[in-house]
Amino acid sequence: MSQVNQTQQNKTIITVLKCLKCSYSVERQFREGDFVLKIDGTCPNDGSPLYIWGIYAKSVNEKK
Numbered sequence: 072m073s074q075v076n077q078t079q080q081n082k083t084i085i086t087v088l089k090c091l092k093c094s095y096s097v098e099r100q101f102r103e104g105d106f107v108l109k110i111d112g113t114c115p116n117d118g119s120p121l122y123i124w125g126i127y128a129k130s131v132n133e134k135k
């Protein structure tokens with residue numbers, strides 16, 4: 072009875088990062104100040120800079 076009836080879908084903003092040199096890519100939660108083509112972090116494979124390739128909203132209902 073204490074459960075809140077949620078009609079709204081929970082969504083998470085995901086930031087996709089890609090390496091400038093190789094095909095490495097990684098997703099993480101969006102952080103304030105993120106924007107496309109921003110350099111953020113380094114590639115674990117070759118130490119090259121990672122840039123933000125895209126930002127999208129993802130439903131957290133799906134489980135894998």
Ligand SMILES: [Zn+2]
Pocket residue numbers: 090091092093094095114115116117118119
């Ligand atoms: Zn790389």
